[in-house]
Amino acid sequence: KTYRIAVIPGDGIGKEVVPAAIEVLNKAAQLDGSFEFEWTTFPWGCDYYLETGKMMPDNGIEILKDYDQIFLGAVGMPDLVPDHISLWGLLIKIRREMKQSINVRPAKLLQGLPSPLRNPNGFDFVVVRENSEGEYAESGGRIHSGQDEIAIQNAIFTRKGTERAMRYAFEMAKTRRQHVTSATKSNGITYSMPFWDEVFAQVGKDYENIGQVSNHIDALAAFLVMKPDNFDVIVASNLFGDILTDLGGAIMGSIGIAPAANLNIERQYPSMFEPVHGSAPDIAGQGIANPLGQIWTGKMMLDFLGYHELGTSVLNAIEATLAQGVKTADLGGTATLRDVTDTVLYYLK
Amino acid sequence: KTYRIAVIPGDGIGKEVVPAAIEVLNKAAQLDGSFEFEWTTFPWGCDYYLETGKMMPDNGIEILKDYDQIFLGAVGMPDLVPDHISLWGLLIKIRREMKQSINVRPAKLLQGLPSPLRNPNGFDFVVVRENSEGEYAESGGRIHSGQDEIAIQNAIFTRKGTERAMRYAFEMAKTRRQHVTSATKSNGITYSMPFWDEVFAQVGKDYENIGQVSNHIDALAAFLVMKPDNFDVIVASNLFGDILTDLGGAIMGSIGIAPAANLNIERQYPSMFEPVHGSAPDIAGQGIANPLGQIWTGKMMLDFLGYHELGTSVLNAIEATLAQGVKTADLGGTATLRDVTDTVLYYLK
Ligand SMILES: CC(C)[C@H](C(=O)O)[C@@H](O)C(=O)O
Ligand SMILES: CC(C)[C@H](C(=O)O)[C@@H](O)C(=O)O
Numbered sequence: 256k257t258y259r260i261a262v263i264p265g266d267g268i269g270k271e272v273v274p275a276a277i278e279v280l281n282k283a284a285q286l287d288g289s290f291e292f293e294w295t296t297f298p299w300g301c302d303y304y305l306e307t308g309k310m311m312p313d314n315g316i317e318i319l320k321d322y323d324q325i326f327l328g329a330v331g332m333p334d335l336v337p338d339h340i341s342l343w344g345l346l347i348k349i350r351r352e353m354k355q356s357i358n359v360r361p362a363k364l365l366q367g368l369p370s371p372l373r374n375p376n377g378f379d380f381v382v383v384r385e386n387s388e389g390e391y392a393e394s395g396g397r398i399h400s401g402q403d404e405i406a407i408q409n410a411i412f413t414r415k416g417t418e419r420a421m422r423y424a425f426e427m428a429k430t431r432r433q434h435v436t437s438a439t440k441s442n443g444i445t446y447s448m449p450f451w452d453e454v455f456a457q458v459g460k461d462y463e464n465i466g467q468v469s470n471h472i473d474a475l476a477a478f479l480v481m482k483p484d485n486f487d488v489i490v491a492s493n494l495f496g497d498i499l500t501d502l503g504g505a506i507m508g509s510i511g512i513a514p515a516a517n518l519n520i521e522r523q524y525p526s527m528f529e530p531v532h533g534s535a536p537d538i539a540g541q542g543i544a545n546p547l548g549q550i551w552t553g554k555m556m557l558d559f560l561g562y563h564e565l566g567t568s569v570l571n572a573i574e575a576t577l578a579q580g581v582k583t584a585d586l587g588g589t590a591t592l593r594d595v596t597d598t599v600l601y602y603l604k
Numbered sequence: 605k606t607y608r609i610a611v612i613p614g615d616g617i618g619k620e621v622v623p624a625a626i627e628v629l630n631k632a633a634q635l636d637g638s639f640e641f642e643w644t645t646f647p648w649g650c651d652y653y654l655e656t657g658k659m660m661p662d663n664g665i666e667i668l669k670d671y672d673q674i675f676l677g678a679v680g681m682p683d684l685v686p687d688h689i690s691l692w693g694l695l696i697k698i699r700r701e702m703k704q705s706i707n708v709r710p711a712k713l714l715q716g717l718p719s720p721l722r723n724p725n726g727f728d729f730v731v732v733r734e735n736s737e738g739e740y741a742e743s744g745g746r747i748h749s750g751q752d753e754i755a756i757q758n759a760i761f762t763r764k765g766t767e768r769a770m771r772y773a774f775e776m777a778k779t780r781r782q783h784v785t786s787a788t789k790s791n792g793i794t795y796s797m798p799f800w801d802e803v804f805a806q807v808g809k810d811y812e813n814i815g816q817v818s819n820h821i822d823a824l825a826a827f828l829v830m831k832p833d834n835f836d837v838i839v840a841s842n843l844f845g846d847i848l849t850d851l852g853g854a855i856m857g858s859i860g861i862a863p864a865a866n867l868n869i870e871r872q873y874p875s876m877f878e879p880v881h882g883s884a885p886d887i888a889g890q891g892i893a894n895p896l897g898q899i900w901t902g903k904m905m906l907d908f909l910g911y912h913e914l915g916t917s918v919l920n921a922i923e924a925t926l927a928q929g930v931k932t933a934d935l936g937g938t939a940t941l942r943d944v945t946d947t948v949l950y951y952l953k
Contacts, residue, residue, distance in 0.1 A: 331791075338791040339798070347792075371829055373722050395795030404763040406799035414753040442680075442687040443696075443846065446744030449688070450755035473846045477854035480720055480829060497792065497822045498847065505826035 256290040258560065261322035261525065265300040265345070267534025268544035269328020275546035275596040276326070276553045279572075282603055283557060283565050290562075295322070301332040301341050310344030316352045324556055325349065325527040328549065329534035346529070350386055353524040355517035356416060357423050358386035358496060359555070360531060362483075362503030362513065367577030368586065370508050378483035381427060382503060384496025385420040386517055388413060389447070391493045412447045412492070417454045423520060424490035425462040431487050434466035435459075438475050438491035438499060451492065476502060504531050511585045512573075514551035516559060528556040538584075542591050545583040547573055550599060572602035605639040607909060610671035610874065614649040614694070616883025617893035618677020624895035624945040625675070625902045628921075631952055632906060632914050639911075644671070650681040650690055659693030665701045673905055674698065674876040677898065678883035695878070699735055702873040704866035705765060706772050707735035707845060708904070709880060711832075711852030711862065716926030717935065719857050727832035730776060731852060733845025734769040735866055737762060738796070740842045761796050761841070766803045772869060773839035774811040780836050783815035784808075787824050787840035787848060800841065825851060853880050860934045861922075863900035865908060877905040887933075891940050894932040896922055899948060921951035 264273040277294055284291050297318070299311040310330075312318070319325055330346045331338060349355070363379045364370055394409035421437070428435045437455040441448035452469060459467045466487075470478065472495045478485060479502045491499055504510035513531035530548035538544055551573055557566040576598040582588025583595055590598075613622040626643055633640050646667070648660040659679075661667070668674055679695045680687060698704070712728045713719055743758035770786070777784045786804040790797035801818060808816045815836075819827065821844045827834060828851045840848055853859035862880035879897035887893055903918040925947040931937025932944055939947075 339794060342791050343794070369722075371722055372720055373718075374720065391792050391794075393794055397795070397799065402763055404799070406761045406796050408759040408761075408793060408796035410757040410759065412755045412757075414751055440843070440846075442691050443740050444757060444843070445688060445692070445740075445742055446746070447755050447757035450746065450753070473850035474859075476825060476847050477850040477859055480851065480854040494789070494793070497789075498825050501822035501826040502829065505829040510823075510826055 257293050258290060258323045259293045259295065259321070261319050261325045262294050262296040263299050263325065263327045263345075264296065265328040265330045265534065266302070266332050266341070267329055267536040267539035269300070269330070269534055271539070271542065271544045271592055272546040272549035273326065273328040275592055276549040278596060279550050279569065279599055279603060280553045280557070282600055283569055286568070286603065287562060287565050299345060300330060301336045304336050304341065304344070310341060310348075316349070319349065319353065320524055322525050324525045324559070326553070326556065327527055327529040329530070329532065331534045332536055334536070347391075349527055350517050353519055353527065354387065354521070355519050355527055356385065356387040356419060357518045357520050358384040358515060359518060360384060360496070360500040360503065360513065360515045362500070362507055364507065365512075365574050365577055367574065367580065368508040368512065370506050372480065372483070372506055375506060376482070376484035378486070378506070380483065380486035380489060380503070381431070382489045382491055382496050382500050383420055383424040383427060384491050384500065385416055385493050387493070388416045389493035410447050412450055414454060417451060418458055419520070421455055421458040421490050424488045425458065425465055428462070428465045428488040433464065434487035435462075436475070436486055436489045437467070437469045438472050438489060438495040439469045440472045442471055455490070472498070475499065479503065479506060500531055509545070509586055511545040512547040512551060514548055514555050516552070516555040518559065526559060528552045542593060543584055544592050545585050546592050546596055547576070568603060572599045572604075575602040606642050607639060607672045608642045608644065608670070610668050610674045611643050611645040612648055612674065612676045612694075613645065614677040614679045614883065615651070615681050615690070616678055616885040616888040618649070618679070618883055620888070620891065620893050620941055621895040621898035622675065622677040624941055625898040627945060628899050628918065628948055628952060629902045629906070631949055632918055635917070635952070636911060636914050648694060649679060650685045653685050653690065653693070659690060659697075665698070668698065668702065669873055671874050673874045673908070675902070675905065676876055676878040678879070678881065680883045681885055683885070696740075698876055699866050702868055702876065703736065703870070704868050704876055705734070705736040705768060706867045706869050707733040707864060708867060709733060709845070709849040709852065709862065709864045711849070711856055713856065714861075714923050714926055716923065716929065717857040717861065719855050721829065721832070721855055724855060725831070725833035727835070727855070729832065729835035729838060729852070730780070731838045731840055731845055731849050732769055732773040732776060733840050733849065734765055734842050736842075737765045738842035759796050761799055763803060766800060767807055768869070770804055770807040770839050773837045774807065774814055777811075777814045777837040782813065783836035785824070785835055785838045786816070786818045787821050787838060787844040788818045789821045791820060804839070821847070824848065828852065828855060849880055858894070858935055860894040861896040861900060863897055863904050865901070865904040867908065875908060877901045891942060892933055893941050894934050895941050895945055896925070917952060921948045921953075924951040
């Protein structure tokens with residue numbers, strides 16, 4: 256079996272870490288023997304924008320629909336292209352148009368990667384982030400100018416989108432430690448969040464054997480620092496999920512290794528695998544970027560394709576590499592991107 | 605000079621920690637000798653609601669306007685009274701109707717209180733939270749029902765409210781380490797947050813000598829874990845400020861000691877001094893609650909009244925108490941509320 260993958264390295268270190276992760280994924284496929292990857296690279300991103308005035312061609316979305324999955328590096332060069340152009344013209348555009356309505360982001364204490372927390376207690380949780388609506392709705396406007404100006408932003412929560420994220424979280428909890436925490440703020444935000452809570456209570460009724468609790472986002476953020484091992488699956492709105500997953504990266508010891516998957520769970524269009532970190536233009540092109548976030552993201556693609564054992568092998572190889580102290584500068588080490596990639600390849604069995 | 609203070613102990617441990625903090629504030633006034641406090645207690649809160657159907661009397665706001673300041677404990681008994689009644693009927697009602705549009709919340713590594721971070725590096729920052737509008741606007745609604753239901757929440761940002769919070773932050777930075785960080789999310793939230801950024805850039809022009817930077821809220825939350833000592837003053841919207849200040853409490857070692865001030869900076873109505881922690885009904889009435897958050901909040905009231913040196917003495921007494929290991933159970937100690945209060949009184953010089 257051949258999986259046709261659309262590769263968008265994007266900007267900055269994306270161009271370096273994506274090829275490294277592809278090497279690892281190719282080796283994983285070889286080890287398995289039952290399938291292979293066919294990679295097609297698209298040079299879309301900020302350089303493309305500076306040449307053509309577009310982040311991707313007009314028929315970019317149509318082109319991508321022909322592929323099984325999308326493997327993306329990082330998007331953004333804020334000094335050259337404003338974020339609202341680069342992100343909404345590529346990253347968020349693909350998330351929306353491919354209906355990748357669920358963003359899954361695990362956070363797990365890894366051997367060899369010291370957490371900034373004194374007692375991380377072996378935390379291991381997954382954030383299921385609603386990825387298509389909520390606070391990121393492109394809805395709002397302004398009125399008046401000068402001292403009287405007012406800006407309004409509409410957050411839009413649909414029953415369908417909210418329920419979909421919650422069901423996905425409960426189903427995931429079944430395969431894990433049987434517990435879902437809902438991130439809310441219904442004590443302060445009085446229309447969207449009470450709705451969120453109602454849907455959570457209703458969906459929860461279908462999962463009587465799964466533990467379920469709601470925490471306000473302020474307390475939940477604090478809990479990730481104080482007792483991160485309390486969590487199994489966290490379901491969160493688009494904005495709250497965004498915040499909690501960066502915190503997840505931080506307590507792991509680096510946002511640079513945090514993986515993510517933008518899933519079209521109906522499998523009607525390709526999903527997109529894209530790490531949490533950004534394009535880090537300041538260190539791009541020097542061969543010192545950390546490929547582990549991209550490689551771990553590749554592991555999530557293997558999982559989504561059904562190769563769970565192989566995915567676990569990749570994560571084990573990442574952990575063995577860290578445990579050996581083979582780390583790039585962002586993790587306090589002296590290894591190059593090449594060293595780290597080679598070490599992961601070595602441990603991948 | 606006599607300051608007339610309206611005291612609302614509120615619910616749960618509020619009824620215990622408020623009297624303890626009043627003892628400390630009375631001693632501070634004695635030490636100073638130039639002023640005294642006159643305390644008038646109002647039994648408003650959830651018990652009052654269960655008796656009368658209201659969190660405070662109809663003319664409660666009018667009554668409070670006669671006082672110089674308000675000293676509040678904690679509000680909420682979610683098992684007995686829904687949050688939207690208890691909070692919006694008292695806490696948020698006072699914030700809004702008294703135009704307490706700025707919420708100031710410091711976070712500082714204290715001697716004797718171990719941070720959950722391995723390298724807290726002596727962080728010391730203040731969050732200036734917009735306290736009257738933004739994501740907490742009571743604006744929104746629903747349409748359709750069942751599977752088609754949609755909830756809309758409107759976040760409303762005015763130039764006046766946004767600019768007021770930012771100017772307050774810049775003025776505060778002048779008296780501190782000359783740096784302001786703005787919490788934004790303009791890469792994902794496309795109407796309110798670009799407006800927020802514009803106002804920050806404009807206000808910033810009046811403060812050329814103050815360092816100024818914008819961070820997206822996801823990265824900023826992560827930075828509070830990874831390098832909290834990078835921050836001096838952080839200015840944030842209502843929601844972002846709420847999240848960042850609970851995180852501030854968490855990295856201090858406990859939300860139980862985090863103080864807060866809801867300020868009417870125009871001094872046209874009383875301000876309200878209220879710690880970050882909640883009513884903790886599970887441990888209420890046992891004499892084991894931690895009074896330090898309420899006492900530190902009292903220090904903020906002294907500051908706001910102009911007694912900065914006295915405020916510093918109170919904070920020093922808190923720190924000396926912690927350094928002596930006199931701590932309540934929530935901080936891992938065995939001291940009672942009485943022990944902690946007596947120790948603070950002892951060290952207050
Ligand atoms: C109780 C709640 C409405 C409140 C808020 O979000 O403002 C609290 O979290 C706080 O920070 O004072
Ligand atoms: C770049 C930005 C729009 C994006 C988001 O907020 O979704 C990023 O922070 C992420 O988490 O993937």
